[in-house]
Amino acid sequence: MAEKQNWVKKYKGQLILTVLLVLLVLVAPFDTYYQREVGAEELEVPSEAEETAVVTEDEEPALVIEGGTGYTGSVAQTEEITLQKGSYRLQVVGLSESGENRIEVWSTRCLNGDNSEGRLLADASLEPGGEMTELAFQAEASLEEVQFRIVYGGTGSMNVSSLYLVSQQRMYRDPVILAGLVVLASLLIFLYRIRKGDPDGTGKTAFLVLGAAVIISSLPLTFQYVLDGNDLYYQFNRIQGIQEALKAGQFPVKLHSTFLHGYGYGSSIFYPELFLYFPAFLGCLGMSLVGCYRLLLLGVHAATAFVSYRSFSAVMESREKGMLAAVFYTLSVYRLLDLYTRAALGEGMAMIFLPLVLWGMYELFLGNEKKWYLAALGFTGVMQCHILSTELALGFSALFGLIYIRRLKEKGRIPALALGTVSTALMNVGLVLPILQHTAYPFKVFSVESTLSWWTVTLPKLFDLLMFNPTERMYAGLENSGEMPCTIGFVLFLGILAFLYVWLTRPEKRKADPGLRRCMTALVLAGIGLYVSTCYFPWDRVQSIGLLNRLVSTVQFPWRCLAISTALLCPVCAEGVWHLSENRELRKGLCVGAGVLAVLCSLIYVNRYCEEAMPRYTSLNQYQREKAQVDVMYFVDVEHSNSFRMWNRDDTFVASDGVELADCARTEKPAAGFSFEKAEGAGAYVDVSLTWYPDYGARLSDGTELTTGIGDGGVLRVYLPEEAKGSVKVFYREPGYIHLGRWISLVSFLGVCLVWVRKSASKKKKE
Template identity: 30%
Template sequence: MKLIKVNKKDALAFSAIILSILICSIIQMNLFWDKDLVLTGDDIGFHLNRVFGLAEAIKTSHYPFYIDSTFLNGYGYAANWFYPNLFLFPMAILLNLGYSLVVSYKTYIIIYTIATACVTYYCTYKMSKKVTSSSFMTILYVFSLYRAFDVYQRAALGESLAFIFLPVILYGIYEILYGQKKKWYILTIGFTGIIYTHVLSSVLAFCMLLLFLLLSIHRLREDKTKIIYFVVAGGVTILLSAFFIFPMVEQMASNTFYLNTYTLTTPSNTTYSLGTLWRSITLYYKDSSIIGLGYVLFLPLIYRFKIKKKNTIINFADKCLLIAMIFLLMTTNYFPWQHFHTLDVIQFTFRLFALVTLLMAFSCSIYVGYSVKKKYHSIGLLFIVLSLSISNASTIAQYYKDFRIHDKNQFRGEQTFKDSYNIGAGSEYLPSVTKIDVLKSRKKDEVKTKNRTTKLSHIVKDGNELYIHFDAKNKDILELPMIYYKGYEVKINNKIVPIKMSNNGLIEVPIQGKGKMEISYPGTGIQKFSFYTSITTFILLMIFILLRSIIRNKEQQHSGDSIMKYA
């Protein structure tokens, strides 16, 4: 197999950028938090509970799991059906190793920040073939103001992790449209990764893909096989993501949830006026911090005017810029959101800033890379951009600290977070009839009977398993301390019996006479099928990529030998 030669100067530049990212990430974190303190963001409670559930599942060897019994005081919450936990493993492992919540959380942020930087640099370098463009893209993207909002103010862990895979999706689109279309699997890897981190981001990324296809109709007409490769990439993505997608669809078809009946907000209610959007870019804040983009992302655009001749990468960068402007317009009240109700699921228009950040950072990095020729000029610009990015972060960090300093959920030192009822503002993944106040009024393992003469004993609850001995002289119905989700199984005297959902959204079981009841969650056939589907597809894809790499290396070696022979 042919060895890949690495340019020492390129490797040195990459190492310098990653080291700078590491140092500046720590500086940025200290701007938001004191050394031994974490101030809670909007969604941190929900995500920490997810991590605690995963840590417990790893500790007890119960992975994969769908219903997290650490939520709702043991009643269980099926967040994993709708919010994947695959990339939460590093923090869960750190907690299981005995590190404090503060240390584990901060370390995890550094880990996925470095991962974002490495992936961004690699993808940009593969497209641009320029160290300058790759370096600019990495700094603009990783230290973008919106990413800082996501990581610290919003504590949007899923969306923050999605930043890792957005550059991969962009690279995959570029390869099929402009590069080697047979590298369709890059797009597959990008979309699979983002689906397993944050589903809403995958929806937005798909919208971005559609706009690229719309603006590239002429290329697709010239080579219709490109369409086939996009379809293949999509099909394999579905198979790789089956472990998450199929069970989610099954659950949504089996019941009605808050996400179906309750809307926290819609994009039409969260649009920006042009004035607000301008303030979010210029950082002109008065009384409150506006979630925005910052001006650093736009400054390098001036280098576009220095480029006179177009090539493939410049053409792609121009399309990125155009699509970024479309998404920017969509965040304003000038966009007719009332005609796009299918996108109401994204809730906040500022989620589009993630795509604007990606596309603007890429466009600007390409323009700078193809305009600036002198090395010292490039290094100077990198230093200016990095300094301004840290300065912008400092501006919003002060507001954030003033706003959060009295938050009761902040934690420091060896303190931990304890609020099992923190399941997100919209409680999206609860059955729609469930009332959290009712759950809070009950004890952790309380089993309700309708008939007072019914006697219960030997009640033992362990996670998603429950054991009860009962003696019901008359027909009765037990309401169990478990949220109803499809896949639970109840046995009475070793025989499976039908179950229903109570008016409170809990599991309800009819009983009569004496017996022993066992409740467990073995899952459904679709859940098991989807798991093996994803694993099998992953193995086959890895074999395909490996074989393709071996064949290409042999072809290149044969070509090189032929040239030497006739030289």
């Protein structure tokens, strides 16, 4: 009985906290229904109806239509919106003298079987004498560019003051899903405590301190909307694209079929998206896109704190030092800038794994080489987030290896290095093979040119304290005013000074402490990263050399090196603060003061960003597919191939002269189909409304493969056979070696994880 009481007492606090968090989530004011109101002032009157309809400028505007002009047809329409699958009810507030006046719901971009565009989803007559007309309709799938039109029948007068749209069922399950995640997290912590026991004092302190750092980093996520960032629209479109592709049965996702009016976009081919499946999966379960994105960033902050704490603690051989370094890293301004101002998810997520790369390289060259799997997992994590960050990490790791190359003479280090290299290659072969496959084609991603000296920072910005303009971009050309604060932050600058003070004033300490010497190596490498990020590095001379230009131009922005420098400097600064005093109490005070300063500096950025950034996505427009230019790199390099032209194309198929089309269809798979009739003979073709990629194929209903190629503006062209008629199916089929590569990556990853688990278990048995 006493044991049971002790058990209840031990876990009672966690249970109470879990219940409170669940209740807070369930009562939080989430938008679970889709609802939207359109006032008369927001209606657009077509030019041909301007003599018939007018929007008054009264205090309460209204659309007024007077009869007698002889005009019939659409007199007003709303902006186009995107609706998710579900049932909706539309209410029209207004008066009509005739039952011939109607409200219509159109999907303006829907492809019809007869190769026309636009489909009437539902309509209803405005009841004469009534003040409100209701119309219920169903969206069988996610619909892009839905529009509501008010149609005048030609007789009587009519006025409309507003339209109100609401979903007839809950569209989003954010409270339930979040509550479930809270319970799941609590259960995992509970199981960990049963198996491992409660953490000691240092562990509890680290949990509280790093938890506070995560909360501070997440303050911009506490609004009911998502604040704007440079690439935010692209990140939302990527998550939505994966979500819709998963719903359509496409796994793994090869093309984002929701991009560019359904033409599709090859972001998944060239850009790692493994970790975006998590928010996309939650979206499939019913979480709103805004909720998915906020939860993803919260997870990035938490993962950064955890990985950096474990990694820095191991490298510095002290959990206290590792905790301070992890606080610096979690609150680092450049990391927050990546995730909020730039909305550069790939680079921001890659920064989770940079400390693990440092830990892995330390073990390979200076520590226990049998932990080679740490470097393999670290590089794999970076590569599955951001390929350019992988290139930079490899470059700095090569410099690290050159510095400590003599250590490879020690027994077991070369085999360990080989194991780590081969394992990394195998775990990422599934990502690399599609990229290598597409190098045979003229995609712009392989011919990007950038004047690197334009994308550098000045010295004042490198250690910026006040961080003005947190919502601006970094513009091409060397400017210092009006740009985003591309900086590593003032805290790391002070930390560098603290370390240099210790290094210069305590020669006996640096001789006796190998940790200080390792930190000096890290400082040198970080200094190289800082130097190449600034305008003082001769990038123009480097790019004047052909071979070097091809090697470095893909980096695009030299200030990307600030991510590596930040990861290297955080343990350096922690070591410097730690050794400022040998007195334990004074040292503790210095560490607390440094942590508080890191909090204050990060809050300067966070508060400025929250004050200046505009709300970008809410429950109303979170699924809106913006007509913005996506990255031009993922288009084939042919004339007229770019996203703006794709946006302006119709969704219809374009056939050569003499070809008649029927049964036209296009799905999210991605796939398409059509039937054709023509005169017998060769040379006829059909341009399908899909962006061309080499793995598209086409076949007749009898299985005969057809030739495909690049059509006008970079769309898919299907060359028709000599037969006079037939049915064609368009499909996307990757080569077998791509599938094999993915299986190799999965098996290799599981194998490396198994090695890690077995070695950890073996170590515990010995202890």
